[in-house]
Amino acid sequence: MNCYKILGVVLLTSVTISCGTYFNQPVDVAEARIGETSKVTARLKTLPLPEEPVVVGVYNFRDLTGQYKTSEVGSTFSTAVTQGATSILIKALEDSRWFTPIERENIGNLLNERNIIRSTRQEYQGSNTDQPQVPPLLYAGILLEGGIVSYDTNIITGGMGARYFGVGGSTQYRQDRITIYLRAISTSSGKILKNIYISKTILSQALDVSLYKYVNFQRLLEVETGFTRNEPVQLAVKEAIEKAVEGLIIEGLQDDLWNTKEEEEASAQLISDYEAEKNDADLTGLYNRKFIQRNYNNSFGVALGTALMRGDYSGEEAGAHVRIDYTTGISKSLFLNIGASGFQLKNENAFSRRLLGLDLNGGYLLLPNDNLSPYIFGGPGFIMGLEEIPEDQENIHLKFQYGIGAEYLLNSKLGLKLFAQHNLSFDDEVDYIINGKRNDQFFNFGVGINFYLGKSSQPKNN
Template identity: 45%
Template structure:
């Protein structure tokens, strides 16, 4: 009888703390904060830290499609896709952030051509000497590719324990998204470089609960927990940025384009990506400098 009273008193003492924790978790911190710029990833910082090129390469992106063909499982939606449909915008931003490419508008080219027609249609004979639209800039390379895979439940697991109706449980799930990117020479149609990057998407859940009778007809039940899911669109963005960084480094290695200062070849950012490339190819040791320079787009 004394043991029962002790357990009951202990649960009643824990009740305010559990309820307070649950009340705290019901509303996230800062729900009314103003919109901010998307937080940069580690790969974004690498792109911004890339050494300067000898000349920026004019690049065109006609589309960067979702090639996975996967939709969210029911009952969420039968028409909502698992990955973002705005990957082309992410790719253009990554190209611009790197400082190595000069993206030109191609995805909505018809809108641009329509506006140019409107400007010409509104011209008067007096304006023609003033309003002179320059020619559109042709692209030196095409950036092609897409989101080629999105795998769910690549790895799952968890652990839990319950004693006298009091328990705790945690679970995790790992998904992964794969992006493929290639550069194409517009003069010859030759594929200059091709790269594929993969980013894991981590989801985590922690929950705790109390379920027991505190008296013959009195049932106590308490629950609390939280989940953390990496935003899939940010993981797609990071995979795209990593692909752009590897394309830059591969192009330097193959002398497709060149550095403004050849001494920047030994910069930590370039060497880090070169080591990753060498590890992928199974080649260890010191990363050699590129061969003799050859004509390159943008150089």
């Protein structure tokens, strides 16, 4: 019976991790359907209308990577990315309603067909001058050039798994990255009006769960389930191109290359949102790491937590802990901290003492340019009791402390922190008893807030 319970857990785990993928397994031939859209497609279709659509020509939006698909069984001549990026770009231009794309990719075919029309009319209509001529071709005011400039595979790979008594599972993932450039060129002057740079990651995932169990003598139960999900490269290219078209429209609005038919507030809101996105992108590195500039060197912090004694008595109990501190930065990673704390150390039915402490610590931020940064610290300090003590005991105890913590910046002037601190006393009298060779020690744990003070230490950009 336990085996069937385990099997149920295994199956439930595999299903709930990715319900959409698991419940949509292909079991029959699927009919043709209209192509998928993305969030960027929806945004393109809801952009405010232009004063007048811009006639643009796209000769070729090429795959410039020169890469072929990797294969485990031998060489392959299939390319890593689509060769139809020009068609994707033209569709994105059409969806935006800001541009009138004209045929330039296969203009030779178009010109040849127009010559056939002229020849046919001339042959069957003779010299009749009243017949209409072939209308002139539209010419483009702007040419769009660029291409897919890189396709980087396996920029992140990893996974995890576990197995216990024949029951286990594992997951693996891989992330690739595609990069495109799109530039707009004036046909009258040859000037490059805009150059847009877009990147998009491509995710592949695999999950498997298995059960290998003897349910009875000479009766073995084996169950396996799982799935692999790969984000289509073509859809990633499509989304990146659509994002580039959206950026081209908004940056053109920003530089007065074109205007909207609607009120100025609509374009102002678009530009504001796009600038916020660009600022966020400037602070985001590879692997979606958020980089920040810590502009304030000084902070005041408060924290609440608990204190736990490790002395000569057993049965330790957690006591309350309150701390205030001041921190000043020495460099981007190094800092000095001075803190005062009040806390209670106690053991069940044996010892209880309220103390004040003062610490001086040097510290090091491990990730100074990230919103979330772990840190380490250490330094000297002392504690002092707040209650009457036995005549033969000391009320002030020197100590050394060290610890680890982490701070998450909510904004430029407010940070959330948590920490764990180990305090090593230089004597064995904190709990009023001397026993053994080891001096008394205790732990402080807390969570708090840092308030950053003063003016920005970084120059403002004009």
